[in-house]
Amino acid sequence: MTSFALNVRLEGDSYFVADLPLSSVRLMKDANYPWLLLIPRKPDLVEIIDLDESDQQQLMREIAIASNVLRSVTDCEKLNIGALGNMVSQLHVHVIARFRDDAAWPGPVWGAAPAETYDPEKADTLIEQLWDALSSEGE
Template structure:
């Protein structure tokens, strides 16, 4: 079976582009820059189920996301999370957190207002992130 993005992830995100291993998505919620990496592997639920080389590739891609978020937005804290209780497909959240965000200092899950950014804000943020990812990671592709 080939890789397919879970319908809930499709509904909740916009595509930024693709790393060699992961699809890079931007969460639609307007809490701040919230990138989700989804390994393009069918039926994958846990990171440790990937071969070690793919786990290392994930770390390189994750580092690129976090370095980009740090450089572009200067967050107070960077959050990393992989819950998967509602959406079993492995997806790892990379969230730039600020003392001014609605959920601070708690977790974003269940603590936001559910507001989405405008289409213009989304496109601007997608372009900004894609450019930063391409600058740091030569094999990043914009769809």
């Protein structure tokens, strides 16, 4: 059995936020949209159905937690959630805060606008807010 290793593209395209019981939570490095990734820390996963039933249920709980946290921190108008995996096959779930005035509204975020680099201070502040909110969700 192989051990979990984070895909290098997912690692390079995101900042670490926190670990939940199953998944690593990461913030995409695109300031156009507050955008979380949930990456189950188990090896060789491509699809949600590759998880056993209890881990599938845990992932759904963690998607709900991440969604609640992202909505509370950003006051977004809509959440987009998806597990595409067309570019990176390692199982990961996108939880994206959407606003009527964002660069892609009302369409999907992929390819709508070039990724915008976070100001380092703003990224740190958002990560701290997300971490605090995730920590309080577990209490």
